[in-house]
Amino acid sequence: METSAxxxxxxxxxxxxxxxxxxxxxxLLHAIxxxxxxVPESTVPAIATGLNLSRxxxxxxxxxxxxxxxxxxxxxxxxxxxxxxxxxxxxxxxxAHAKQALGIDYHETTADGSITLxxxxxxxxxxxSPSVRxxxxxxxRVDAARFDELVAKLxxxx
Amino acid sequence: xxxxxxxxxxxxxxxxxxxxxxLQAAGIEPVRNGSRGMFWLEPLLEVDTDAGRIGFGPVSSxxxxxxxxxxxxxxxxxxxxxxxxxxxxxxxxxxxxxxxxAGLGDPVCLDNYQALNGFKxxxxxxxxxxxxxVDQVKDSGxxxxxxxAFPAGIKWQTVHDAGGSAAADKEPCxxxxxxxxDEGDSGTFADRLVMESDPYQLIEGMAxxxxxxxxxxxxxxxxxxxxxxxxxxxxxxxxAEAANFLGDNIQGSGKAFHLEVRLGAGAYICGEETSLLESxxxxxxxxxxxxxxxxxxxxxxxxxxxxxxxxxxxISTILEQGAETYQNFGMGRSRGTLAIQLAGNIKRGGxxxxxxxxxxxxxxxxxxxxxxxxxxxxxxxxxxxxxxFLPESQWDTPMDYEAFAAIKxxxxxxxxxxxxxxxxxxxxxxxxxxxxxxxxxxxxTPCRIGSVRGVEVIDRIVANENRENNLILxxxxxxxxxxxxxCAMGGMTPFPVRSxxxxxPSDFTGQGRGDN
Ligand SMILES: Cc1cc2nc3c(=O)[nH]c(=O)nc-3n(C[C@H](O)[C@H](O)[C@H](O)COP(=O)(O)O)c2cc1C
Numbered sequence: 001m002e003t004s005a006x007x008x009x010x011x012x013x014x015x016x017x018x019x020x021x022x023x024x025x026x027x028l029l030h031a032i033x034x035x036x037x038x039v040p041e042s043t044v045p046a047i048a049t050g051l052n053l054s055r056x057x058x059x060x061x062x063x064x065x066x067x068x069x070x071x072x073x074x075x076x077x078x079x080x081x082x083x084x085x086x087x088x089x090x091x092x093x094x095x096a097h098a099k100q101a102l103g104i105d106y107h108e109t110t111a112d113g114s115i116t117l118x119x120x121x122x123x124x125x126x127x128x129s130p131s132v133r134x135x136x137x138x139x140x141r142v143d144a145a146r147f148d149e150l151v152a153k154l155x156x157x158x
Numbered sequence: 159x160x161x162x163x164x165x166x167x168x169x170x171x172x173x174x175x176x177x178x179x180x181l182q183a184a185g186i187e188p189v190r191n192g193s194r195g196m197f198w199l200e201p202l203l204e205v206d207t208d209a210g211r212i213g214f215g216p217v218s219s220x221x222x223x224x225x226x227x228x229x230x231x232x233x234x235x236x237x238x239x240x241x242x243x244x245x246x247x248x249x250x251x252x253x254x255x256x257x258x259x260a261g262l263g264d265p266v267c268l269d270n271y272q273a274l275n276g277f278k279x280x281x282x283x284x285x286x287x288x289x290x291x292v293d294q295v296k297d298s299g300x301x302x303x304x305x306x307a308f309p310a311g312i313k314w315q316t317v318h319d320a321g322g323s324a325a326a327d328k329e330p331c332x333x334x335x336x337x338x339x340d341e342g343d344s345g346t347f348a349d350r351l352v353m354e355s356d357p358y359q360l361i362e363g364m365a366x367x368x369x370x371x372x373x374x375x376x377x378x379x380x381x382x383x384x385x386x387x388x389x390x391x392x393x394x395x396x397x398a399e400a401a402n403f404l405g406d407n408i409q410g411s412g413k414a415f416h417l418e419v420r421l422g423a424g425a426y427i428c429g430e431e432t433s434l435l436e437s438x439x440x441x442x443x444x445x446x447x448x449x450x451x452x453x454x455x456x457x458x459x460x461x462x463x464x465x466x467x468x469x470x471x472x473i474s475t476i477l478e479q480g481a482e483t484y485q486n487f488g489m490g491r492s493r494g495t496l497a498i499q500l501a502g503n504i505k506r507g508g509x510x511x512x513x514x515x516x517x518x519x520x521x522x523x524x525x526x527x528x529x530x531x532x533x534x535x536x537x538x539x540x541x542x543x544x545x546x547f548l549p550e551s552q553w554d555t556p557m558d559y560e561a562f563a564a565i566k567x568x569x570x571x572x573x574x575x576x577x578x579x580x581x582x583x584x585x586x587x588x589x590x591x592x593x594x595x596x597x598x599x600x601x602x603t604p605c606r607i608g609s610v611r612g613v614e615v616i617d618r619i620v621a622n623e624n625r626e627n628n629l630i631l632x633x634x635x636x637x638x639x640x641x642x643x644x645c646a647m648g649g650m651t652p653f654p655v656r657s658x659x660x661x662x663p664s665d666f667t668g669q670g671r672g673d674n
Binding site for chain 1: 170171342343345347420499501530573581585
């Protein structure tokens, strides 16, 4: 368990950077998550103090948005689009396959810490569905076989 | 010979990077253009030859050597040869204003943009008063493209007039231009295509908006699901600043406009304008009650224009070509062009820009050429997750805001999602409610709780539990959501549900997909 003193030190440069930015909390949370992979509980007091907010307000914002994670995630994030265009091309079967192949449900991480699986509602690639996002790459026309290939590649690149 | 391989999200998702590498391996450095929006052809390789700009697609990296060989001999002999790209029927038959430049060149090349009439609208606007610009926008008949179709000129007039008459000794009132780039509807990618293929057009439109209403600061609220658009917008803004199209002294006029991209964090509701403003202020994206209108009390309580990407992009065209030219396109009260996005189970999906008035059937059958699966089309959802499912009897409706409203449907942001005959419409109705459960901001009860109950009631109907009573209950629940919700999230979630029930009742009998 990290101590909160360590975390305050960890993110103080970011807090300083966004303190004076109007509406700076979202950019700050993105920056923290970009650096640490998630927004640890222990950073909340420093964020609150820095931005002159209550801890409850900071909590409220973190928990409102699907993007912000409060626990560490896998080395790779795999998102499967669940929205209508992808459904029309078989994403329901794809998500069932993905959960089964990885042995996890949405919002869970594989035992080896390699992959966190998440739902996403639209990646804007709706003319070439079903779509999957792997970290920052979006992949078109993903069926079960293609999904397995992509996952195997993630394993190989580690 | 010049080679082009797009760098937009769909082209990349279909393997454009590998194709570009294969060209590089052969000693060719391709231009990374934007997409033309013919997504079924991506990755689309274009080559400038003596015979014009010809295309091959969709290409994969292993096609590159044979294409290079064919170019030495007879290009048209190659299987993937498409002929002159601009003569491909899908593109040639469109009426492109907003997308006229899309795909032509490197989207962040400032010289390119200016060579293709870029920033002419801004220069025109710099010589006008704010009121004159607002009048142009009113005359164009432009209505907001984000979904609600509110007249842009009227919104701008309100912001222009807000803040009181600035007395000489008083600081001018701070105002904002906010671009809604949250594009959350499934089946839509028109905003993304502007940002990835022609980002300066949006920047130009926002700067003109700033001049019109007296705003010096703009924000583009961009969804985090669009990393490519984010990267390109940041580059474009930096270059526009360096060339004084943004900043403290736009083209030596003494007028200022600053622009910044802010990322969303994965919340559909933040596309709703008041939720978006809360989010920009660094808060939970809770919908605000209206009034006050954002035009009067918007971002940080100041007068704010909130417009969709396409609305703001159209401003550049209107100022460049004149309000008259723009409003000559369209039908009835829907003026100009509509960015139709053809998606889902469709053979030829992509961006189709046409004057309002084309029928849904023409779009789906002529441009789309039917389903990707080759099976018959069963239902079409227009206007995103809050839009109705339309059965074949309604496909002859012209794409016009009023014509769609008359059949209890909506054009929304122009997304069309096609489903083939394997679709289970009860499952789709359930999903509409489920989506509302996941994405409701939670502020009002009909939306927050109504959607949860909606899922349960649909499950009971499909399980044949107390069927008749549960059907009545579902309709009453839909009434409550429609009438009692604070915004269209809860207020329109019943549209897909009711249309599925009305047009595909046999799917709700617990046997899976029915046969009506
Ligand atoms: C649930 C919900 C989601 C919305 N999502 C978007 C969106 O992603 N993009 C958008 O431009 N407008 C969206 N809107 C509409 C906006 O509230 C608003 O009408 C629009 O940004 C105004 O710009 P316009 O007049 O240029 O269309 C949404 C509305 C609702 C109720």
